[in-house]
Every structure is written in C-alpha cells, then in structure tokens.
Amino acid sequence: MITIYGAYKSRATRAFWLLNELGMEVRHVPVIQKNRLKDPLAPGAPLNTASPEYLAICPAGTIPCMVDDGLMLHESLAINLYLARKAGGPLAPADLAEEALMMNGALYAATAVEAPALEISQIHGEGRQDDPAGQAIVAAAAQKLRRPFAVLDAHLAREGHLVGGRFTVADINTAECVRYAQSHAALLAEFPALKAWLEACQARPAFKAMWAARMAE
Numbered sequence: 001m002i003t004i005y006g007a008y009k010s011r012a013t014r015a016f017w018l019l020n021e022l023g024m025e026v027r028h029v030p031v032i033q034k035n036r037l038k039d040p041l042a043p044g045a046p047l048n049t050a051s052p053e054y055l056a057i058c059p060a061g062t063i064p065c066m067v068d069d070g071l072m073l074h075e076s077l078a079i080n081l082y083l084a085r086k087a088g089g090p091l092a093p094a095d096l097a098e099e100a101l102m103m104n105g106a107l108y109a110a111t112a113v114e115a116p117a118l119e120i121s122q123i124h125g126e127g128r129q130d131d132p133a134g135q136a137i138v139a140a141a142a143q144k145l146r147r148p149f150a151v152l153d154a155h156l157a158r159e160g161h162l163v164g165g166r167f168t169v170a171d172i173n174t175a176e177c178v179r180y181a182q183s184h185a186a187l188l189a190e191f192p193a194l195k196a197w198l199e200a201c202q203a204r205p206a207f208k209a210m211w212a213a214r215m216a217e
Helices: 012-022 076-087 096-125 132-159 169-181 185-189 192-202 205-216
Strands: 003-006 027-030 065-068 071-073
Touching: 003 012, 012 076, 012 169, 012 205, 065 076, 071 076, 076 096, 076 169, 096 132, 096 169, 132 169, 132 185, 132 192, 169 192, 185 192, 192 205
Parallel strands: 003 027
Antiparallel strands: 003 065, 065 071
C-alpha cells in the first residue's frame, strides 16, 4: 500500500486533496515539521522531520514523502503527478502531450508562483500585513506574481482549466501554490478568471474535506 508521510498543515495538503478526489486508500503516517517542536530530538518527541527514523526514509527531511513499493518521492508536486498517473482516469494525463503540459504547469507553479505567494501567506499569517515592513514585503511579492498570474488568468479565461479543458491534477498542483496568495484579496481581484477558477477548485467536496482535516489537526 502507498504510504504518505506528513501533516495536513504542510504541502501534504496537495496529496490529501488529490487522494480525496481519487478515492484512493493510502496509509498515512503523521510527521510534523521540526520547527513546530522546542526540541525535535527529545525523548518521546512526535515523529518529525529531524527524527532519525524519518530521515532514514526521507533523507531530504521534508514533508510530504511518499513511498510505494520501494519508490520514494519527496516533492509534493511530483507525488501528485505520480499518484494521478498511477490511478488513471480523468484527473490523469490522457496522453504524452498532456503529461508534458502537467509537468510544465507544475514546474511553472513551483518556480514562478510558490515563493512570492508564500511570502504573502507568511506575512498575513504573522499579522504583519498592516505594518510598513510587512506591507513592503507583500507589495514586492505581489509585483513578482503579476506576470505569472496574468499568464494563468489569460489561459483560464480561454480554457477554463489548466490542461485538457477539464479538472485534473494540474489544477490541484497550481491551485495549491496560488492559494498562498489568496489572503491578498486585492491582488486576486486583478485576475478575475484566476480568482473564479481558484474558488471553483476550492468548492469541490474533496478540497473541503481536506481543508476540514487540516483545520482539525
């Protein structure tokens, strides 16, 4: 059976959302980030990204991590592409061209969207969005996002989804990167097709189930 190591309050949300969509059963082993603990190596500490037993499985020391019959992946977007391909069906690529588009989209989200979007999320999470330093960070991050958001907005206005005109794993992977900037409502409002697409993705029952589990963790 496939094993997913990680916590809902991490990039593992991407895998858990996809697994809900697929109805795929996996074994979930809770692993939390080491920075959530005062002493991650203390006796009795919960399994975390600094635990020697976890590092023996995932030397990168990150979550999520997936193990399937000896195959180990520790990048969340790659995990999702693998799970979708393994399961097949409409969320998976229908052919080689769609597979390439899904890989291209995942790399674009990871390199052009995720880092500045995370800066926005972190500033809002710390409650610093109204202080001058926080405002400056958010403004700079938003400026970095305007070009990729414009690219995504134009594509979604034409196609409705990222690949194949249907909801796929590509939508999950990109939506989870865009989500980090969602607290910047004014920025999202500049890109109506992107905003509507993200809201539609998050209205799906599988996302709602994942988010409820995240909030309960």
